[in-house]
Amino acid sequence: EVQLMESGGGLVQPGGSLRLSCAASGFSFITYDMHWVRQAAGEGLEWVSAIDTAGKTFYAGSVKGRFTISRENAKNSFYLQMNSLRAGDTAVYYCARGLGSKLDVWGKGTTVTVSS
């Protein structure tokens, strides 16, 4: 079964850091682009970042310079290092598999809360 599972969410103070992980199973991880999408409570979906099969990275303007996406193909995993966190980063963070820019498989999400 194709699955994605996020971990690493939690409560962090403004200015703090957090590292999200996404573990993939049931498919050939190295052949897919991978994405992070977030959703604040009661709000819509916001694309955050992506990493392609060659390791090229892409970011939303709102997180560029603060967040870093990476992947570890040997572990079928990818990550989102989040630094200088702000209240506006509070959201459920989903990892998703990318068929190019089509997000065809999603994890269940992990919650990040930035608050003092």
Add this chain to the structure above:
Amino acid sequence: DIQMTQSPSSLSASVGDRVTITCRASQSISNYLNWYQQKPGKAPKFLIYDVSNLQSGVPSRFSGSGSGTDFTLTISCLQPEDSATYYCQQGYSTPLTFGGGTKVEIK
């Protein structure tokens, strides 16, 4: 960035009704338009890709159409399980962007 505008933001319809949701892009996105369905407390589900192609397992009552900047998602015969929020998404360029969502409720 390409802005995606959905309308209406919400609608209420009866079982068996035909429902249409509109999505407009701020510039031409060719056929790089996808649709997702999200139920409360759940992750989005991939519904339709490249305007009109149904993802495997999606009921045939769902369809998509359009080109360039204007697109539609149609549910031909609304079912109770279709109660959800629907999002369009452009895949033409990064940053990928989503519409604001359309909440579909059953009367």
